[in-house]
Amino acid sequence: MKKTILFSIILLFIFSCRKRLDSFLFNPSQVDSYLLDNYDGEISLDLNGQFSVPDNMIHQIEFPIIDNGKTISVHGIYVGDMNSISTDTVILYCHGNKDHMDFYWPRQKLYANIGNLGRFGVLMFDYPGYGMTEGNPTETNMYEATRGALTWLKNQGLESSRLVMMGFSLGSAPVCEVAGHVGEYPLDPSKIILEAPFASAEILIQDGGLLSMPGSFLVDLKIDNATEIKKVNVPLLWIHGKADSYLTVAHHGQLVYDNKPGSKESVLVDGGEHETTPFVMGYQNYLDRILNFIE
Numbered sequence: 001m002k003k004t005i006l007f008s009i010i011l012l013f014i015f016s017c018r019k020r021l022d023s024f025l026f027n028p029s030q031v032d033s034y035l036l037d038n039y040d041g042e043i044s045l046d047l048n049g050q051f052s053v054p055d056n057m058i059h060q061i062e063f064p065i066i067d068n069g070k071t072i073s074v075h076g077i078y079v080g081d082m083n084s085i086s087t088d089t090v091i092l093y094c095h096g097n098k099d100h101m102d103f104y105w106p107r108q109k110l111y112a113n114i115g116n117l118g119r120f121g122v123l124m125f126d127y128p129g130y131g132m133t134e135g136n137p138t139e140t141n142m143y144e145a146t147r148g149a150l151t152w153l154k155n156q157g158l159e160s161s162r163l164v165m166m167g168f169s170l171g172s173a174p175v176c177e178v179a180g181h182v183g184e185y186p187l188d189p190s191k192i193i194l195e196a197p198f199a200s201a202e203i204l205i206q207d208g209g210l211l212s213m214p215g216s217f218l219v220d221l222k223i224d225n226a227t228e229i230k231k232v233n234v235p236l237l238w239i240h241g242k243a244d245s246y247l248t249v250a251h252h253g254q255l256v257y258d259n260k261p262g263s264k265e266s267v268l269v270d271g272g273e274h275e276t277t278p279f280v281m282g283y284q285n286y287l288d289r290i291l292n293f294i295e
């Protein structure tokens with residue numbers, strides 16, 4: 001009887017840990033509408049009134065994907081001229097694990113101002129379970145939402161030669177997934193940018209030092225950017241804050257960068273934390289560095 005109770009406690013502990021540790025990678029919240037500049041919650045960056053985007057360049061879009069046999073709607077925001085996607089270079093921005101697009105809206109405004117306002121189109125979207133996007137936040141659904149975003153861009157006339165994919169934190173996973181599987185998604189990126197990427201779900205768990213067990217025993221996620229990046233042959237720009245305590249340079253970004261074959265560039269920022277690297281680097285310096293890489 002005592003052994004049965006002890007075993008039940010262990011199972012309950014493991015189950016609760018899996019839920020808690022999975023939230024390291026997926027930490028969504030839902031909203032009824034996107035408020036963008038009127039959003040008064042926590043945001044990823046404070047632009048101090050800089051890098052504004054006029055309303056006529058902001059387009060809320062939807063596209064369908066399949067989640068467990070059911071069609072759901074993924075919500076996205078495109079900044080730029082919708083009529084010029086067939087000729088523009090477009091940045092597909094895959095955001096991090098927190099909240100929803102309102103939280104990352106300042107970053108999208110930044111990217112819309114690379115070079116000068118409107119030089120590049122920028123598409124951001126919410127993964128399933130985030131913001132107004134339906135469905136459940138899973139690794140598979142995150143990739144399917146990315147596939148849906150690429151399909152939408154292709155339907156607007158975008159070609160692979162004019163696609164740049166950028167992933168921040170969790171968003172590094174879909175970027176590495178697409179770039180590492182050439183020909184398996186609707187479009188292939190011509191270049192990729194990874195800011196504060198994580199090496200793998202397992203290393204993320206072990207790096208946290210929460211339990212002395214293999215990370216694979218505690219989470220179902222199979223994300224392994226450090227391995228996936230070995231298949232990527234397009235140029236990479238890696239940006240990482242040296243003070244990032246959530247995804248450290250040594251245990252995460254450096255592994256991804258070192259494993260990347262071929263053309264690659266790195267920008268390591270003294271004092272940059274997980275969210276603050278663009279601010280610490282200086283917004284204009286940050287944008288100029290990305291522009292130099294894209295061009």
